[in-house]
Amino acid sequence: MSRYRGPRLRVTRRLGDLPGLSRKSARRAYPPGQHGQNRKKRSEYAIRLEEKQKLRFNYGLTEKQLLRYVRKARRVTGSTGQVLLQLLEMRLDNTVFRMGMAPTIPAARQLVNHGHVTVNGRPVNIASYQCRPGEEIAVRNRENSRKLVEANLQYPGLANLPNHLEFDKNKMQGKVNGVIEREWVALQINELLVVEYYSRQA
Template identity: 80%
Template sequence: MSRYRGPRLRIVRRLGELPGLTRKSARRAYPPGQHGQARKKRSEYAIRLEEKQKLRFNYGLSERQLIRYVRKARRATGSTGTTLLQMLEMRLDNTIFRLGMAGTIPGARQLVNHGHVTVNGKVVDIPSYQCRPGEVISVKDTEKSRRLVQQNLEFPGLANLPSHLEFDKTKMTGKVNSVIDREWIALQINELLVVEFYSRQA
């Protein structure tokens, strides 16, 4: 499946709050569709699928990309679920979102794709680029790039800056100090259910 480009609030109503996907909140507390208000008992599979979909839609990944991340997380040492979340959080598009340079992850992805962002002084236009501790992320030194980010900084997606990042608003420069801690991940998710979902497939 390719990346989702449909109505975002429909996804929020179905899966709950997704801070990376949209800043809007659903007015109705039940899922969309004709049978949205009918309460059904969910199977174990449905619960795991929902957690997986939360992860996929929040970070804007295709199914193939998420499977690739799960496989990488399995090969790494430590908890697979925590490693998976850390890898997704350390993506360049998500790091820009967490720095407040974009209101949503899709907005941050667009900034990267259009070449408005530099890493260690070089333009990087790959949203999935893995940020490493010590790297400096800044806005390209052009009037258009700085104006775009300045507008976004007035309405950041999340108020709190995670402990692994630092950001200088005047210079529009951020620095990655370490890998993110689990407690700073904004998405409310049970990552173990995602790992279990893929245990037979990935």
């Protein structure tokens, strides 16, 4: 499946800080390109598009995947924007990243795809797997898996562990205790604008 493999700093300069995409921060505070410093006033569509792109690049999704998540969030009762963020945050690759086992979400996805992570004792190599409360997520009991995660744990992507997760660094296993609350989402985003962006096509 096609994912973004281009320069990440270029994206963070354009969209702002994306904690899941890259640990680096841009030295220049304005968007890239010839007219980066003197951008004209943006339209409402451009603002909504930017919020949607933040979500897409931060969680490493294709347009098709994000549209599927929006449709899924619509079917659930409650705030569509909040449900959408919860669905994305409860993905296995993001949960591995938030536990500190990987420095970024793309690195966490690679960790999962290569079979280094287990859910309830069974290896799971699907990054989009939806974690449920009560599930135990651990590093596979193999030497190379443990070495990889040990190295990553020294420099975690985000310092704070959300309150819906717990993680034991010595045992290299964690648990999902519930669904993430809105204030623990690390990405600075207005999810209502994303819902508005998709209101015409979803």
